[in-house]
Amino acid sequence: xxxxxxxxxxxxxxxxxxxxxxxxxxxxxxxxxxxxxxxxxxxxxxxxxxxxxxxxxxxxxxxxxxxxxxxxxxxxxxxxxxxxxxxxxxxxxxxxxxxxxxxxxxxxxxxxxxxxxxxxxxxxxxxxxxxxxxxxxxxxxxxxxxxxxxxxxxxxxxxxxxxxxxxxxxxxxxxxxxxxxxxxxxxxxxxxxxxxxxxxxxxxxxxxxxxxxxxxxxxxxxxxxxxxxxxxxxxxxxxxxxxxxxxxxxxxxxxxxxxxxxxxxxxxxxxxxxxxxxxxxxxxxxxxxxxxxxxxxxxxxxxxxxxxxxxxxxxxxxxxxxxxxxxxxxxxxxxxxxxxxxxxxxxxx
Amino acid sequence: xxxxxxxxxxxxxxxxxxxxxxxxxxxxxxxxxxxxxxxxxxxxxxxxxxxxxxxxxxxxxxxxxxxxxxxxxxxxxxxxxxxxxxxxxxxxxxxxxxxxxxxxxxxxxxxxxxxxxxxxxxxxxxxxxxxxxxxxxxxxxxxxxxxxxxxxxxxxxxxxxxxxxxxxxxxxxxxxxxxxxxxxxxxxxxxxxxxxxxxxxxxxxxxxxxxxxxxxxxxxxxxxxxxxxxxxxxxxxxxxxxx
Numbered sequence: 086x087x088x089x090x091x092x093x094x095x096x097x098x099x100x101x102x103x104x105x106x107x108x109x110x111x112x113x114x115x116x117x118x119x120x121x122x123x124x125x126x127x128x129x130x131x132x133x134x135x136x137x138x139x140x141x142x143x144x145x146x147x148x149x150x151x152x153x154x155x156x157x158x159x160x161x162x163x164x165x166x167x168x169x170x171x172x173x174x175x176x177x178x179x180x181x182x183x184x185x186x187x188x189x190x191x192x193x194x195x196x197x198x199x200x201x202x203x204x205x206x207x208x209x210x211x212x213x214x215x216x217x218x219x220x221x222x223x224x225x226x227x228x229x230x231x232x233x234x235x236x237x238x239x240x241x242x243x244x245x246x247x248x249x250x251x252x253x254x255x256x257x258x259x260x261x262x263x264x265x266x267x268x269x270x271x272x273x274x275x276x277x278x279x280x281x282x283x284x285x286x287x288x289x290x291x292x293x294x295x296x297x298x299x300x301x302x303x304x305x306x307x308x309x310x311x312x313x314x315x316x317x318x319x320x321x322x323x324x325x326x327x328x329x330x331x332x333x334x335x336x337x338x339x340x341x342x343x344x345x346x347x348x349x350x351x352x353x354x355x356x357x358x359x360x361x362x363x364x365x366x367x368x369x370x371x372x373x374x375x376x377x378x379x380x381x382x383x384x385x386x387x388x389x390x391x392x393x394x395x396x397x398x399x400x401x402x403x404x405x406x407x408x409x410x411x412x413x414x415x416x417x418x419x420x421x422x423x424x425x426x427x428x429x430x431x432x433x434x
Numbered sequence: 435x436x437x438x439x440x441x442x443x444x445x446x447x448x449x450x451x452x453x454x455x456x457x458x459x460x461x462x463x464x465x466x467x468x469x470x471x472x473x474x475x476x477x478x479x480x481x482x483x484x485x486x487x488x489x490x491x492x493x494x495x496x497x498x499x500x501x502x503x504x505x506x507x508x509x510x511x512x513x514x515x516x517x518x519x520x521x522x523x524x525x526x527x528x529x530x531x532x533x534x535x536x537x538x539x540x541x542x543x544x545x546x547x548x549x550x551x552x553x554x555x556x557x558x559x560x561x562x563x564x565x566x567x568x569x570x571x572x573x574x575x576x577x578x579x580x581x582x583x584x585x586x587x588x589x590x591x592x593x594x595x596x597x598x599x600x601x602x603x604x605x606x607x608x609x610x611x612x613x614x615x616x617x618x619x620x621x622x623x624x625x626x627x628x629x630x631x632x633x634x635x636x637x638x639x640x641x642x643x644x645x646x647x648x649x650x651x652x653x654x655x656x657x658x659x660x661x662x663x664x665x666x667x668x669x670x671x672x673x674x675x676x677x
Contacts, residue, residue: 255513255514256489256513256514256515257513258514259513259514259531259532259533260443260446260513260532262532262533263443263445263446263449263513263532263533263534264443264445264446266449266533267445267446267448267449267452268445270452271445271448317445318443318445319443320444320445356442356489356491357491357492358491359468359491359492
């Protein structure tokens with residue numbers, strides 16, 4: 086990358102100064118000036134001295150990392166640098182002219198006048214050079230910053246998804262294990278089933294991190310296992326109802342999302358009821374949406390008013406996967422009844 | 435030792451009961467499936483020990499304790515509850531994580547026996563009159579995330595704040611939902627003295643007594659609190675102190 090940039094820099098230097106050289110010849114030609122060999126050599130000194138001084142100027146800029154500092158702070162230094170490099174450039178030219186005896190011969194001016202004139206001439210080249218150099222770097226810097234921000238945003242999104250996905254409540258796992266231990270004596274075959282159900286849930290919560298979506302059927306099976314386990318815990322305090330349109334089973338859904346919603350319905354709803362309650366899961370097509378509804382006994386409390394972390398992130402996750410039309414909402418729909426609704430847009434061909 | 439198990443899950447209760455059969459000295463006299471049922475059974479049966487779940491429908495285990503006048507020995511049981519675990523760690527309350535490890539249960543019971551011996555050593559004739567709270571009795575106090583079992587003897591002062599009472603002990607002064615009048619009825623008046631309308635002081639915690647305006651007194655407690663004794667109560671105070 087750096088090497089490529091360096092090569093690019095040299096090509097720009099050569100092209101820029103080459104252009105200056107060629108245009109001088111072009112103007113001399115059109116204005117019918119005599120193109121003597123000496124004149125040509127003297128003209129050639131301009132790009133040569135120019136490249137040497139601007140390269141030095143670049144080194145100074147880089148060494149002092151002037152590019153990283155705010156422009157208003159660096160401006161006086163830049164002005165001095167422009168004057169200094171113009172002077173250096175002129176000195177090289179004058180020295181070369183003296184050395185190779187390339188003087189035009191017609192005009193014999195004293196040294197200081199020649200230096201001043203030449204410096205002003207060179208300044209006209211060096212200032213644009215510096216402007217180009219700086220603007221290139223500013224554009225490059227802002228482009229890199231933009232790419233950096235984009236990358237960061239993508240990373241944040243990915244992390245968010247991961248934390249939501251891997252969420253499985255440890256309270257549930259340990260309670261389930263405790264129930265299973267009690268069942269081992271009381272009902273060994275139920276205990277064996279329960280272990281299978283628990284391993285299904287654990288496995289799919291681990292796999293969930295690798296996948297963006299799963300079929301609704303797969304997700305529903307996990308939820309069935311989950312509710313079967315909760316039923317061991319709550320016994321007749323938990324009633325479960327399903328109302329599933331079989332055509333929706335092939336629809337893609339985010340892994341562990343329904344599971345999390347049902348888990349919340351139990352945690353915040355049914356488990357808080359002295360006499361227990363029910364959870365009802367509905368899946369159906371409406372208009373252009375796959376509609377998932379979870380109803381449960383209970384109330385919405387303050388922290389669940391649609392802006393809790395879990396709820397916002399559920400909505401974000403849906404919109405990341407299925408676009409802006411996807412939606413999620415949760416509300417109380419009656420006395421002691423809460424409904425969560427997920428809408429996923431469907432492509433009907 | 436008579437114990438009650440309070441947990442909303444039948445299987446969790448039966449599992450713990452099964453584990454406790456290894457300890458014949460502990461007799462499970464009752465079970466409760468929620469906090470209100472638990473309070474009722476604790477008040478009726480007066481157990482020595484309570485195994486208490488934290489998360490239950492209705493009220494939590496902490497709520498249950500805060501409602502009791504006299505807190506029994508408690509071993510908390512919980513599956514995994516970050517909030518509760520934090521409370522346990524901060525306050526060194528005894529707790530068991532479900533599923534319960536037999537070794538941990540053994541340790542908890544061992545600790546209980548040790549504590550019991552210590553208590554009996556200092557108070558040979560405990561609880562003659564169960565309706566009156568003595569210095570050896572403990573109350574459960576909760577203040578936000580922090581909670582304590584406090585022996586009444588460690589409390590310096592009760593201060594009335596509306597319907598609540600502020601309890602001063604060690605460096606803490608949390609609020610409990612009890613009126614000063616209700617407290618006064620239950621406290622042993624030989625130790626806890628109603629100094630004025632707003633304060634009940636522990637007489638063993640009084641460091642200095644000074645005369646005050648209008649023939650009243652000013653008590654300075656060990657924690658530095660200065661409490662005025664009303665004129666009427668001053669007479670009573672002098673009577674009690676002069677033998």
